[in-house]
Amino acid sequence: MARPAxxxxxxxxxxxxxxxxxxxxxxxxxxxxxxxxxxxxxxxxTRQIAREAGVNLPALTxxxxxxxxxxxxxAHAIVARYREGMGAVxxxxxxALGGPLTPDAASTLLKRLFAALAxxxxxxxxxxxxxxxxxxxxxxxxxxxxxxxxxxxxxxxELATNLIIRTTDRRLTxxxxxxRAILMISSLTGFLSGLPVIARTAGKADYTALVIAALDGQxxxxxxxx
Amino acid sequence: MARPAxxxxxxxxxxxxxxxxxxxxxxxxxxxxxxxxxxxxxxxxTRQIAREAGVNLPALTxxxxxxxxxxxxxAHAIVARYREGMGAVxxxxxxALGGPLTPDAASTLLKRLFAALAxxxxxxxxxxxxxxxxxxxxxxxxxxxxxxxxxxxxxxxELATNLIIRTTDRRLTxxxxxxRAILMISSLTGFLSGLPVIARTAGKADYTALVIAALDGQxxxxxxxx
DNA sequence: GCTCATATATATCAATTGATATAAATTCAA
DNA sequence: TTGAATTTATATCAATTGATATATATGAGC
Numbered sequence: 207m208a209r210p211a212x213x214x215x216x217x218x219x220x221x222x223x224x225x226x227x228x229x230x231x232x233x234x235x236x237x238x239x240x241x242x243x244x245x246x247x248x249x250x251x252t253r254q255i256a257r258e259a260g261v262n263l264p265a266l267t268x269x270x271x272x273x274x275x276x277x278x279x280x281a282h283a284i285v286a287r288y289r290e291g292m293g294a295v296x297x298x299x300x301x302a303l304g305g306p307l308t309p310d311a312a313s314t315l316l317k318r319l320f321a322a323l324a325x326x327x328x329x330x331x332x333x334x335x336x337x338x339x340x341x342x343x344x345x346x347x348x349x350x351x352x353x354x355x356x357x358x359x360x361x362x363x364e365l366a367t368n369l370i371i372r373t374t375d376r377r378l379t380x381x382x383x384x385x386r387a388i389l390m391i392s393s394l395t396g397f398l399s400g401l402p403v404i405a406r407t408a409g410k411a412d413y414t415a416l417v418i419a420a421l422d423g424q425x426x427x428x429x430x431x432x
Numbered sequence: 433m434a435r436p437a438x439x440x441x442x443x444x445x446x447x448x449x450x451x452x453x454x455x456x457x458x459x460x461x462x463x464x465x466x467x468x469x470x471x472x473x474x475x476x477x478t479r480q481i482a483r484e485a486g487v488n489l490p491a492l493t494x495x496x497x498x499x500x501x502x503x504x505x506x507a508h509a510i511v512a513r514y515r516e517g518m519g520a521v522x523x524x525x526x527x528a529l530g531g532p533l534t535p536d537a538a539s540t541l542l543k544r545l546f547a548a549l550a551x552x553x554x555x556x557x558x559x560x561x562x563x564x565x566x567x568x569x570x571x572x573x574x575x576x577x578x579x580x581x582x583x584x585x586x587x588x589x590e591l592a593t594n595l596i597i598r599t600t601d602r603r604l605t606x607x608x609x610x611x612r613a614i615l616m617i618s619s620l621t622g623f624l625s626g627l628p629v630i631a632r633t634a635g636k637a638d639y640t641a642l643v644i645a646a647l648d649g650q651x652x653x654x655x656x657x658x
Numbered sequence: 659g660c661t662c663a664t665a666t667a668t669a670t671c672a673a674t675t676g677a678t679a680t681a682a683a684t685t686c687a688a
Numbered sequence: 689t690t691g692a693a694t695t696t697a698t699a700t701c702a703a704t705t706g707a708t709a710t711a712t713a714t715g716a717g718c
Binding site for chain 1: 470471472473474475564567568570571572581585607608610611612614615616617618619620621622623625626629630634637639642643645646647649650652653654656
């Protein structure tokens with residue numbers, strides 16, 4: 207029997223030696239990321255993904271076990287992409303938080319962090335925005351909630367919260383700083399959701415710079431907060 | 433034949449004289465608002481809504497034509513709720529924008545507007561948050577996109593944008609102000625999406641005050657922006 | 659080139675879903 | 689109270705969906 211028992215997340219990772227298999231697996235994952243990201247778990251049919259990926263239906267089962275497995279694989283892929291795109295910048299902040307940190311230095315780190323996040327999110331191919339996938343899963347928990355919450359959402363909020371606390375010279379309570387952190391991150395992800403709609407009327411300008419400028423302004427304001 | 437041809441949005445509004453019918457119609461709409469709001473159009477089955485509303489399946493068809501009609505009715509209901517909750521505050525700003533307006537006055541109006549929005553959204557029964565419904569539909573347009581975009585999203589963004597322009601004494605371009613407006617509104621709606629998750633760890637504090645304070649800080653920062 | 663694991667394709671199943679035909683019951687007005 | 693309009697309930701349909709059994713093709717290693 208060729209099909210193994212259903213394992214955890216990635217049913218069939220590589221099958222080393224067979225290049226083509228890995229390619230179709232990637233194609234399926236890619237199509238799934240786009241489809242799930244844009245429409246959510248339930249709205250997307252496995253046939254849609256298969257067609258979009260240029261494979262037939264059983265291929266999904268073959269590589270990912272079932273629809274849920276494919277969805278989870280998408281979540282894992284998104285986490286990996288975030289790590290790849292944001293890991294380095296985040297590391298710097300983590301390291302700095304270990305020692306003493308002046309408000310100004312914290313403010314600079316915070317700006318860098320959000321600028322990197324803005325660039326990362328706005329740079330992603332419009333159709334395949336990881337932020338929407340995450341947002342949806344957090345807003346109404348589905349199969350991938352635990353992964354995304356534990357690996358992305360919570361660490362991200364925590365990091366931003368701690369930087370905000372240092373930026374404000376510990377004048378904010380943890381809860382207050384957390385609210386600020388969530389508001390700032392949400393503003394970014396929310397902006398991305400609305401972007402296709404905005405681009406309707408206004409041209410698709412280089413929003414990146416504008417967004418970063420706005421966030422910088424917010425961070426500067428933090429230092430002056432009561 | 434008792435069933436009429438399928439009309440626009442509300443298939444059966446009242447059938448005046450029959451009280452009970454209107455009540456069950458309301459119960460269905462209520463269940464639909466909760467279900468659709470939490471999980472989106474495709475994730476929810478008509479049977480779920482019927483069971484939750486305590487009616488049988490054909491009742492949905494009877495009152496709303498079909499699933500899509502019920503979804504649209506939800507959108508209309510949400511628009512009505514927003515108007516009810518925010519209309520007065522928005523009117524004040526609209527009127528003020530008609531004449532001359534000092535930055536300070538604009539700033540005050542902006543603060544009032546966002547405070548009202550925050551209160552409105554955070555006050556809504558947690559399970560039945562209109563913001564999630566709207567957010568979802570804007571992020572990935574569905575049957576109710578046009579309604580929500582034309583009746584809520586666009587007017588809201590426009591109002592906030594114009595107030596921001598006045599707050600900054602016209603130092604920001606329309607696009608810059610629009611970006612700011614979207615970021616601020618998104619921060620609120622995004623915060624709401626995350627709230628159930630936050631309430632996991634931190635207690636369900638009175639986030640309203642904290643959120644309003646944060647938004648006020650942002651608005652104050654606008655006046656000082658480059 | 660043979661062989662076997664790997665990969666792709668065909669055909670089909672059982673369950674769910676939105677929707678409807680149709681019948682029974684309820685409500686209000688005269 | 690009667691009767692017609694309105695509302696609710698039963699049973700069922702056709703289409704879609706996720707999934708699988710099964711057959712065929714492809715590629716790697718000897």
